[in-house]
Structures are given as structure tokens and as C-alpha cells.
Amino acid sequence: MYKHNGTVSVKGSVALVAQQAFVLNATVRNNILFGAEFNEDKYNRVVAACSLLSDFEMLPKGDKSMIGEKGINLSGGQKHRISLARAVYNDADIYLLDDPLSAVDAHVGKHIFDNVIGPSGLLREKTRIMVTHGIQWLSEADEIYIMTAGRMSEHGTYESLLQSHNGDFVKFLKERDDYIGDVEKLEKFKHKLSYRQKSTTVSVNKDKNNNETPADGSPSREGSHLVEDDEEDVYDKQEQVETGKVAWNVYLTYFKFMGLRNTLLGLLLILVSGGFSLAFSIWLSLWTGDTVFVNNSTESVKQAAVEKYLGGMSALGIGEISAVLCFTLAAAYCFCEASGNIHKALLSNILHAKSSFFDVKPLGMILNRFSKDTDVVDTGVGWSIVYLAWTTIALITSIGGILYATPFFVIAIIPIAALYLYIQRFYICTARQLRRLSSKATSPIYAHFSETLHGSG
Incomplete structure (x- = not known):
């Protein structure tokens, strides 16, 4: 109205x-x-x-x-x-x-x-x-208000409306009387039919129950307990959160969706870019340690050495930039390919799921898989692997360059690495579980939003 x-x-x-x-x-x-x-x-x-x-x-x-x-x-x-x-x-x-x-x-x-x-x-x-x-x-x-075609046609008490013999209220009562009479006849016929079926079913079940009565004479309640337990498990079941380390097959599944060729290409390009970075550090170390600039060499010799090292650094820099650019483009393509394949597989499984799956799985959890979790796969997983690879290569090249120039630095690396690994044991466990709990906490938000829309409609 x-x-x-x-x-x-x-x-x-x-x-x-x-x-x-x-x-x-x-x-x-x-x-x-x-x-x-x-x-x-x-x-x-x-x-x-x-x-x-x-x-x-x-x-x-x-x-x-x-x-x-x-x-x-x-x-x-x-x-x-x-x-x-x-x-x-x-x-x-x-x-x-x-x-x-x-x-x-x-x-x-x-x-x-x-x-x-x-x-x-x-x-x-x-x-x-x-x-x-x-x-x-x-x-x-x-007080009774009669609505006809979206408008109030008449109103009053029950007795006053009955006195208007040609009113909409009286017409409505007459139509309902005819309808109720037909419905009552149909209900009586259904009642007779259902009574016959029930009598047949009861006689059959009675013979069956007599054969299945336990030795102590007490009726068996095991079946009813099983039904109740199943219902309790189905409708009172919370979304499970994984604990512990992420299994290696999870990463292998991601690389599988990315494709073997794309994975090998990305690995090759990041190794090439890391090689250029390592070569750049070694070349710079050679330049700083060249005796030409220490000895009393002529200016022409020094100028030739400077040009040689500048040319080498320029070539290595251009090579590293090109390798990083190619790797970034290839990584973006690989991640889009992996995300698309994962989304297709997820959508296919949902579309082919049985109707009972949607009865026991909250809608918020399903929406969370297609929204928050998909966003993590699109923007988080792939680039986290890239940052891990870049950091690892940068660490190796930095340590390699330092050890090449100062071999005694290995004495300090061992305790630093041990302390770093000790701290990582606690940090990684906490950060990983917090991400899992954060992902689980999003599902009730989607469910509540969906229920709110359903209620407001």
C-alpha cells in the first residue's frame, strides 16, 4: 500500500x-x-x-x-x-x-x-x-477493513458489515462458502484415501517391527539416535580451520593450474634476473678492487679501465632490467591463467554439486570462497611467491658479493642465520594461523548480509 x-x-x-x-x-x-x-x-x-x-x-x-x-x-x-x-x-x-x-x-x-x-x-x-x-x-x-483492488472498499464491525447485503464483505463470504464447500469435499476424499494407505502401512510395519524387536523386549532406539546425531552434525557443524604447515601439494596444485610451461618459463626468467644481479655485484666488486686505480698508472690506462667497467655495468644493468621486465609480464600472465583456472574449477564444482550440499553449507561460506578467498588467490598467492623468489635471490647475491669481497664474513653469517630461523619459527606459525582465522571470520559477515537482505525483502 x-x-x-x-x-x-x-x-x-x-x-x-x-x-x-x-x-x-x-x-x-x-x-x-x-x-x-x-x-x-x-x-x-x-x-x-x-x-x-x-x-x-x-x-x-x-x-x-x-x-x-x-x-x-x-x-x-x-x-x-x-x-x-x-x-x-x-x-x-x-x-x-x-x-x-x-x-x-x-x-x-x-x-x-x-x-x-x-x-x-x-x-x-x-x-x-x-x-x-x-x-x-x-x-x-x-474493526474489519475490506481491500478491493488495492483500495479500502468498506470497513466496520463484523455485524455492521453483514447488514450491507450487497457489499464486498458479504460477496466475499459467499464466495468463500462455495470454495470451502468444494475444499471440504476434496479433503474428505483425501482423508479416506490416506486412512486406507496408513492402515496398510501400519500393518506391514507392525509385522516388521515384531521381527526386529530386541531380546529384552524393549523397542530399538538406535535408529532414532542415529538420525538425531546426523542432524546435529549437519546443521550444527562449524567451518573447519586448518592448523599447522601448508602442505606442499597445495603449492603444487597452484603450479598445476598455472601450467608446467608457464612455471618453467617464470623460474627461468627469475634465475636469469638473479644471475644479472649477482654479476652486477661481482663486477662492481672487481671495479673497486682493481689495482689500476691504486698504482701509478697513466691517465689513458685509467680511462680505458673506467670505460670497460662502465660498459660492463651498463650491459649488466640493461640485462637485469630486461629480465625483470620480462619476468613481471610473464608472472602477471601466469597468475591470471592460474586464477582463471582455479575459478573455473571452483565454479564447475559448485554447479555440479548436489542440492543437499547447499542445504548444509552456509551461503556465506560459499560467497567467501568466491570473493575474499578468490581475491587472495588473485592478488596474494602469486605475488607472494614472486617476492619470496626475489628476496631469496637478492639475499643470495648480497651474501655472495660480500663473501667474494670479504670471505671472513662467513663467521658472522652463521649466528645471524640461526637467530633469524629461530624467530621465523614463531612468526610464521602466528601469521599463518591469523590469516586462516581472518578468512574464516569473513564467512559470517557474508551470511549475515545475505540474511539481512532476505529479511528486508
Whole structure:
């Protein structure tokens, strides 16, 4: 409905029970509390009025059971009753109820209306605006508004509307009477058919159970425990976080997606660039240690030596720059190739997954794989390998150049390397696990954002 003119003023808080129930991927109790403080007496009265006690007995952990993504392990009526219980527990001043009894059975609907919505229910002192097609509740309403083609055609009490014999309300009641009569005939036929099928099934199961009764005469409950345990494991299972070192097959898988030819080409180019860097350092060391500049050599000899060393350094510098440029371009191409192949494989697995996979895996975790984790693969993994290779080569060339000029430096390298490796043992473990925990913490954010959009729609 849209307001075309006039003003709308609301006094007090408002609670909405939408026609499409909104539930979170959390426990049943947390869905009802919705961040409010837990009051045991109030909570028990609300769940009893909303006819949820029998449902709690069927769940593995009662009201502490996880209900799964979008309430996957709940029926439509259970989700609607949880949504209604959340609104009732919120204790608002005004309640907007959008056909809250459409997804429940007739006897459950009567129980909820009598104990929650009706004149003697928990909301008897609240303002209740309920949209419904059920004519059985109309006589209990204080005021009835008839909507026709999106506009209010008439309003009044139940008795006053019945007096307008040609009104939309009376026409609606007549149409519903004819419809209900046809539905009742169909329901009676279905009831007879289901009763016959049930009788046959019961007789067969009775013979089967007699053969499977344990020796002590007590009925076997092992099967029911297995079902409950499976449900508990499926819907209460948290995303697992790896611990320890990253297995080598993870890196091998990345290089496999990159391609053998691309991997060998990148390795060759980085070795070439490292060779030029090492040669540059050695050439500079030779220049500084040349005796021509120390002895009383002629200016022409010194000039020739300078030109020789400058030419060599220029050639080595140009070679190193060219090798680094070629390696950077090749690395960018290889990383794009690897990222594309990984994304294709991930997308293919998701598209070919069974529907039960999406029932037990939260949507936030799947979105996290395609967003945050994919971004890490695109921009983090490949260039981290490059930085590792460059740092290693720079370290080797630097140490090689120093040892070439000062061989006694090896005495200082050994304790420095030992201290560095000792510190790395603690740093790498901590940094690696923090990255894993950070990746896991992103999944609930995506899930919450998706649930919020689902609820706002």
C-alpha cells in the first residue's frame, strides 16, 4: 500500500510478522530472542502460546538446535511460528501481522489465535493489525477493513458489515462458502484415501517391527539416535580451520593450474634476473678492487679501465632490467591463467554439486570462497611467491658479493642465520594461523548480509 495523501503517525514501537518468515542461521532460541535479554518465564509463556513446545521435543537439542541456512530443517509452519514468537517476545506496542496463520494447520492456527492474537491472547492489550483470508477469525476482530483492488472498499464491525447485503464483505463470504464447500469435499476424499494407505502401512510395519524387536523386549532406539546425531552434525557443524604447515601439494596444485610451461618459463626468467644481479655485484666488486686505480698508472690506462667497467655495468644493468621486465609480464600472465583456472574449477564444482550440499553449507561460506578467498588467490598467492623468489635471490647475491669481497664474513653469517630461523619459527606459525582465522571470520559477515537482505525483502 502507498500513501497518496494525508499523514501517517505512529506512537510506540512496531513489530512485523511478514508473510515470508525471516529466520537466521542460529539456534531457535536466538531467533526468538533476537538480541533481547533472556527471561525464562516470559520465554516459556511465548513459546507455549505459539505452539512450539512439541517442536522443541523433536529437535536434537531442543530450542538450542541450529536451524540451518534459511531454516532449511524447519517446515514453513515452524518458521512462521518462530517469527511470530520473536515478535511477541519483543513486546512491541503495535503488531503488523501479514497473514501469520496461513502456513499452519487449522487446530494450530486456532491455538495461536486464542493464545496470542485473539481477545484473550498475550497481545490482548496491544494494537494488532492482521491481514488474513481466514473468515473464521473475522468475528473476533474489533474493526474489519475490506481491500478491493488495492483500495479500502468498506470497513466496520463484523455485524455492521453483514447488514450491507450487497457489499464486498458479504460477496466475499459467499464466495468463500462455495470454495470451502468444494475444499471440504476434496479433503474428505483425501482423508479416506490416506486412512486406507496408513492402515496398510501400519500393518506391514507392525509385522516388521515384531521381527526386529530386541531380546529384552524393549523397542530399538538406535535408529532414532542415529538420525538425531546426523542432524546435529549437519546443521550444527562449524567451518573447519586448518592448523599447522601448508602442505606442499597445495603449492603444487597452484603450479598445476598455472601450467608446467608457464612455471618453467617464470623460474627461468627469475634465475636469469638473479644471475644479472649477482654479476652486477661481482663486477662492481672487481671495479673497486682493481689495482689500476691504486698504482701509478697513466691517465689513458685509467680511462680505458673506467670505460670497460662502465660498459660492463651498463650491459649488466640493461640485462637485469630486461629480465625483470620480462619476468613481471610473464608472472602477471601466469597468475591470471592460474586464477582463471582455479575459478573455473571452483565454479564447475559448485554447479555440479548436489542440492543437499547447499542445504548444509552456509551461503556465506560459499560467497567467501568466491570473493575474499578468490581475491587472495588473485592478488596474494602469486605475488607472494614472486617476492619470496626475489628476496631469496637478492639475499643470495648480497651474501655472495660480500663473501667474494670479504670471505671472513662467513663467521658472522652463521649466528645471524640461526637467530633469524629461530624467530621465523614463531612468526610464521602466528601469521599463518591469523590469516586462516581472518578468512574464516569473513564467512559470517557474508551470511549475515545475505540474511539481512532476505529479511528486508
